[in-house]
Structure formats: structure tokens, C-alpha cells
């Protein structure tokens with residue numbers, strides 16, 4: 001029986017294991033942590049967004065300049081694994097899904113744990129009458145590279161041995177990005193691959209928060225850190241985000257994070273224009289502000305005429321001078337396009353995901369490294385990024401499947 005090693009037990013590695021083991025391959029799956037799927041479980045905490053109900057052509061655009069590489073992996077006619085396949089696969093594990101109002105697809109109970117439990121059960125106890133082979137899991141094995149003989153080297157954390165070696169014909173690396181290190185993905189693989197001549201783009205935060213520049217005032221931070229800004233828009237896209245101690249984070253910011261991050265890396269800082277009142281035109285806002293307010297304070301006036309209060313009002317007072325607050329036109333403009341300047345992205349460890357990684361130019365269409373025969377890569381460690389919305393997990397699963405199918409082809413099974 002053929003044996004294949006998979007290193008990394010996140011969604012990409014587990015999907016590779018599923019495809020290989022169902023085809024009669026003995027899979028040895030190694031992971032540095034005491035259990036697999038820790039980031040996947042964390043993703044389930046706020047509601048596991050498995051995939052998205054976007055039309056197929058729109059879905060693929062979410063991968064930006066890597067659309068050409070990711071799209072075939074999602075396309076059913078090319079043996080891909082897109083949104084429909086993700087939902088069918090979840091249903092096969094007994095997890096029904098539903099489409100939320102934003103088009104995001106979630107398990108009915110929103111959780112990751114039941115899905116992961118059912119998945120691991122199937123990997124450990126496949127249908128042997130159909131040719132499935134149980135996956136062997138090796139936890140607490142941190143991969144540290146290759147020795148001179150070309151064997152895989154692991155640091156073993158169970159106290160019984162310091163290192164473990166494994167010779168194999170094919171290996172799938174599914175080592176994740178470099179955020180939330182405590183869950184296992186530390187990005188240390190980047191150096192290991194670079195020393196073997198693999199082209200790895202620098203790992204940078206994606207779907208991340210930002211620090212404002214200048215910093216929030218003590219007063220604003222104390223009052224509003226943790227407060228959500230609901231029903232706002234940036235560049236015509238509606239959504240929400242949260243004020244943090246040092247800046248901003250949340251889905252609307254994450255959607256723009258690649259542009260904001262890249263602009264900061266070129267210019268040292270950047271800004272976005274926040275529409276605090278997307279339901280009102282600029283003219284209407286101006287009219288309401290100019291409406292006679294009698295003895296009312298400006299705050300009560302803005303609240304009664306435009307519904308501005310709480311953190312929205314706080315932001316205006318934080319960012320506009322007294323003169324601008326008292327200038328109806330300047331205030332109306334600010335309500336529709338409040339400038340918020342950002343100085344830096346939050347550290348990669350806090351990010352939802354990682355951009356950068358093994359460049360697609362360094363792998364074949366089947367995701368095998370050009371420099372290392374028989375070594376395949378899948379998941380977030382590849383150089384692509386996407387906004388939140390289920391696009392991350394979908395591409396991780398799809399690339400795990402693609403890598404496994406290429407292994408099968410290379411083994412001529």
C-alpha cells in the first residue's frame with residue numbers, strides 16, 4: 001500500500017487526507033499541536049462561515065490577483081471544490097447548512113466542533129468496503145525540515161523521543177499561515193522552504209485591524225473602544241466595524257485590509273473615508289444640519305435630525321475641530337466622508353489570515369513544488385488572500401483536494 005505523509009491538520013491537510021485515504025492510500029498525518037483543527041474550531045466561535053453563496057463567477061473574483069490560480073480549484077468541471085461542493089460535503093457529514101442574509105453560508109448550528117468531530121470520525125473509520133484506509137494521526141510532531149538523507153525530521157513533544165524521521169515518496173505540506181501562533185500555525189515553514197530554494201512571498205497580515213494615526217484621544221478610547229459602528233459605508237460598501245483601543249477592526253475593515261495594508265507599506269500611512277450616514281445624500285445631510293435648531297445643542301440637533309449619536313457622534317467630535325463642527329457644510333461633508341488615517345496594520349499574529357506564502361510560480365498546476373519533487377502544498381500557506389465570507393475555508397479545502405489528487409496522479413494509482 002502506498003503511504004503519503006501530510007503535515008498540518010487544518011482544513012487543507014484534513015481534506016487532502018480525506019481524498020487520499022478514500023482512494024486506498026495510507027495517510028500519516030502529523031501536526032505540532034496536541035489535536036488537529038484548532039484554528040477551524042476558533043473560526044466556529046463567531047459562527048463558522050464555511051463558504052459563500054456568490055454566483056460562481058463573482059466568487060472567484062474574491063481571490064484578487066490570484067483568481068486565475070484559485071478558480072480552477074473551485075470549478076466542478078475541473079474537479080474543483082466550490083461552494084456547492086463544500087455544502088454537499090458538509091451535508092455528507094450530517095451538517096446541514098444555510099445561507100445567511102449576507103450570502104454567507106453557515107452550518108445550521110453555526111458551530112465548527114460537530115463538523116470537525118464527524119469529519120475526524122470518518123477519517124479514522126472510513127468505509128473499508130469502499131477501499132477507504134483509516135488515517136493515522138501523529139500529534140505533537142513539529143516538522144523541522146529534512147535531514148541530509150532527505151528524510152522528514154520532527155521534534156516530538158511527547159517526551160519519548162527527541163526527533164522522528166520519516167522517509168516517504170510524497171508529502172503534502174498544509175502548514176497554514178502565520179496568525180494565531182498559539183493554535184499551531186507559526187509560519188516557521190517559510191524559512192525551511194526558502195533554504196531549499198522555494199520562492200516564498202513575505203507573510204503579512206490579511207483581514208486584519210489597523211492602528212489609527214494619530215492615536216485616539218484618551219477620552220475617545222475610554223468611552224468608545226469596543227463600540228460597533230453599524231450601518232456605515234466605505235467606498236460605497238455598507239457594513240460595520242468596531243473601534244478598538246488603538247484603531248479599527250471588523251468585517252468592513254477586513255474587506256479593505258489588503259488595499260489599506262499595501263498602501264501603508266508604500267506610503268507609510270493611508271486613510272479611508274467613512275460614510276456615517278449611507279441612507280442620506282450629502283444634500284439631505286446639509287439640509288438637516290442647516291434646519292433651525294433654536295436653543296438645542298448641536299449634539300441634540302444632530303441626533304434628532306440625523307439620528308447621529310453614540311460612537312458616530314463621538315467620532316465626529318474626535319476628528320473634527322470646533323470650527324469644522326460649527327461649519328454646516330464641513331460637517332455635512334464629514335458625515336458623508338469622514339477621513340480616518342491609519343498608521344499601521346495590527347501584528348500578523350492577531351490577523352484572521354495571512355497573505356504571502358509559497359508563490360504559485362513555485363508550484364505546478366497540481367501544487368507540487370518545482371524545487372522539491374514529491375512535495376505538495378495546500379491551504380493558507382500558498383500565496384493568495386481573500387476577504388472573510390467563507391472564501392478562506394473554501395480555498396483551503398479546494399487546494400487540499402487539488403494537492404491530494406495530484407499526489408494520486410503522481411503515484412499512478
Ligand SMILES: Cc1cc2nc3c(=O)[nH]c(=O)nc-3n(C[C@H](O)[C@H](O)[C@H](O)COP(=O)(O)OP(=O)(O)OC[C@H]3O[C@@H](n4cnc5c(N)ncnc54)[C@H](O)[C@@H]3O)c2cc1C
Pocket residue numbers: 007008009010011012013030031032033036037038039040042043044047048049050051141142143144174175176177179180183184185186187188189351352353378379380381389390391392393394396
Ligand atoms: C478568529 C478566526 C476566525 C476565522 N473564521 C473563518 C470563517 O468563519 N470562515 C473562513 O473561511 N475562514 C475563517 N478563518 C480562517 C481559516 O480558519 C483559515 O484560513 C484556515 O484554518 C486555514 O487552513 P489551513 O489548513 O491552511 O491552515 P491551519 O488551519 O492554520 O492549519 C495548519 C496546521 O498546521 C500545523 N502546523 C504548522 N506548522 C507545523 C509544523 N512545523 N509541524 C507540524 N504541524 C504544523 C498547525 O498546528 C495547524 O494544525 C478564521 C480565522 C481566524 C483566526
